[in-house]
Amino acid sequence: MAKRKRDTAPTNGAAATEVQSTAAPSKKAKPTTTTAPKKKTVVSNSAALAPFKHDSDSPLTIQIIAGSYDRVLHGITATVSPKSTVQFADSFLFDAHASAIRCLALSPPSVPVKNQTQKVLLATGATDERINIYNLSAHPPSTKTGNDSRLLSSLAPRPILENPKNRELGTLLHHSGNITRLTFPNGSRSKLLSGAEDSTIAVTRTRDWALLHTFKCPIPKLQGRPSGDTASMYNGAGVPQGVNDFAVHPSNKIMISVSKGERCMRLWNLETGKKSRVLNFEKKMLQDIGEMTRGGGTGEARRIVWGTRRTRQDGEGGGTEDEFAVAWDRDVVVFGMDCIPRCRLMAGQQKTKVIEVEYVQMGEEDGSVLAVSTEDGRILFFDTNQIIAAPAPAPVKEGQEEEKGEKNKGVEVVKKSEKLQQNNNGEEGKNKKGKKEETEGLGSAKLLAQLGGKEAGVSGRIKDFNFLPVETEDGKLGWYIVTAGSDGSLRIWNLKGEELNNGEKKQVGKLLGTYETQNRITCVEAFIMIPRPEGAEESEYEFDDEESSDSDDSDEE
Structure with a gap:
């Protein structure tokens, strides 16, 4: 009996070890099994966010x-x-x-x-x-x-x-x-x-x-901020702080945030819950979009959104690729997955303030367009896949440079003479390359259409908007758009998908009704x-x- 007990004991122990060994992977498998339903829920939720039939x-x-x-x-x-x-x-x-x-x-x-x-x-x-x-x-x-x-x-x-x-x-x-x-x-x-x-x-x-x-x-x-009585306006800490906006990648693994008082964006790993990296905005890019200049903004981003664009191969076909857009006060810059700026939006447009941005999904394989609401009552639609190259800067004659330098008390003349001396010392190619990098600017995304504005009788700012996709019986895609003005008006528009697919710069959308809330x-x-x-x-x-x-x-x- 003792032997049997000895025999049964190790078997029970072995069985226990087997249960523990099987339980251990089951515990490890539980997250995988729980993550699998999460993926399913994401799919179902995305299906819920699909066009309403x-x-x-x-x-x-x-x-x-x-x-x-x-x-x-x-x-x-x-x-x-x-x-x-x-x-x-x-x-x-x-x-x-x-x-x-x-x-x-x-x-x-x-x-x-x-x-x-x-x-x-x-x-x-x-x-x-x-x-x-x-x-x-x-x-x-x-x-x-x-x-x-x-x-x-x-x-x-x-x-x-x-x-x-x-x-x-x-x-x-x-x-x-x-x-x-x-x-x-x-x-x-x-x-x-x-x-x-x-x-x-x-x-x-x-x-x-x-x-x-x-x-x-x-x-x-605190950098370049006043001290003393004027510092109390910055939350008592002497510097503006707080999260302006954040956006989660569709995979739910990465998040990007932009904050007050910072000229950068922060990447977060949602799987580990820790910071991944910090990406600083280039000074020249900020200057091109009207930030970091006299009378311009502070360089901090206001909004950030994720979206997709269609990748084309030989002019036809292709899949989709993720991208994200960062909005400032006067412009919006689109970045690729490599965090390199691809294009800007408001170049060539009349100067106005950017209020809200959102990607509008055109189809599962058609990518999306970027919608931007402005202070003058418009919603602009841009195709980030079609980029118009930035115009080259006009050449400046030597006489104009010298005259400009004399007006600025000879400061520019000294700088030009120093550059000429460097070129004579064999650094001409290096300076030409650097000058090319400085003069090259971001291209602008193609403007597809606009909704609202003075042409449609809307002059106040569009504080926020929502796109509600709808699919008809014949499979055509359209949207009901709800726009909110700071004057308290709610407007409902009807927009058809073919109006954006034509790619012509024109007025789109039909105003269905207006509701006055009498609130700001x-x-x-x-x-x-x-x-x-x-x-x-x-x-x-x-x-x-x-x-x-x-x-x-x-x-x-």
């Missing part, structure tokens, strides 16, 4: 959410009829924050489940250092209204279609500065990324709203609402009794 004979409902300086979070539904007429209605009006709302973020709809409605998460950030989370219904509101709603809508100047499912979930206090950016990266519903003026980027898990990781951007050093809008988000589930009645999820709603609230608490 719409029947032209049925109406389409768009949920619009606008944040404002007046601390108001305004929800509007826009119903587009088959005749391209729009009917607006107020869906909710929240006094969301204690100060101005800076940014919004929408998640994709929840996974469809039988006999259950789908929901969308809304995150709002403001200058009160808070992030509010809301739960919005993904389905159009009911047209059947109760007596109270009818009485309220009769007193209001605009129709009201309220949905009781639109409610607040809670508040996140992860930051100690003004919230500057919010995003659910690449259509993901499981993570929320937030940037703030405390120079941090927080990663929050939406399942339990736990803070998973915080990326800490270093505070820039700072940001806007929108999504196309999903039709009601088949067989579901409105009373099942729209008109709950007060007792049931109270019980739901108690359960959630």
Whole structure:
């Protein structure tokens, strides 16, 4: 028996070691198995962000959410009829924050489940250092209204279609500065990324709203800044600080951020949670785009977005290649995956301020175009695959150089004489090469079309915009565009894909309707609402009794 026990003991031990050995790889395999569903969820979310297949004979409902300086979070539904007429209605009006709302973020709809409605998460950030989370219904509101709603809508100047499912979930206090950016990266519903003026980027898990990781951007050093009384305006530290914007690569492995007081961009490794590298902007590039000059900007980037461009081989075919665009006050520069600037956008355009940038996907294999909103009420569309070479600088005669040097008290003459002496000493080729590198500038991307502007009766700045892709029955791609002006106006445009495919510089888009919010809008988000589930009645999820709603609230608490 003892031998049997001895025999069974090692076998049990061997079995235990086998279980441990198999469990160990299973633990190792769990991340791989969990990452595999993550990849699947990314695909499903991207499918959710794919063009909405719409029947032209049925109406389409768009949920619009606008944040404002007046601390108001305004929800509007826009119903587009088959005749391209729009009917607006107020869906909710929240006094969301204690100060101005800076940014919004929408998640994709929840996974469809039988006999259950789908929901969308809304995150709002403001200058009160808070992030509010809301739960919005993904389905159009009911047209059947109760007596109270009818009485309220009769007193209001605009129709009201309220949905009781639109409610607040809670508040996140992860930051100690003004919230500057919010995003659910690449259509993901499981993570929320937030940037703030405390120079941090927080990663929050939406399942339990736990803070998973915080990326800490270093505070820039004080260089050339005034000291004394004037230094107090820079957050008490004597230097501006905070994250202006960040963008996550579609692979969810890399993130790029730009901050205040810095003339660089930082690359972050999302797999390790650490900083990868720092890429400084070239001084000449900043000077070419109007930064680092007298009366120009400080050199810090304002916005950054990821996109794709189509690569062509022998003029036909080719795949797509990733790129990213960085926006300053007056211009936008496009970088390749090697972080080398490829082209700029606003060269040759009338001088105006850049407000917002976004890549618009043209198709799975067609790449995308870059849309830029300006201060004069336009949205410009650029093709970053077609680059127009920068014009060569005009040659300057020797007499003009000497005259210019005499006007500048002989400083330029001394510099020219020093260069001539260096050329005589055998460094002529080196100087010619250096001069060529200095005079070569970035080419400009081809302008495809523009939307809005004075030609369409829009003169105020477009503070923010959203593109909602729609695919018709015949497979044609189009967009409903929601633009928000700082004067409080919301406009809905209809843009067809063939208008951008022609490649001709012209006015595009059709204005469908305008809604005046009477608030100073700072940001806007929108999504196309999903039709009601088949067989579901409105009373099942729209008109709950007060007792049931109270019980739901108690359960959630």
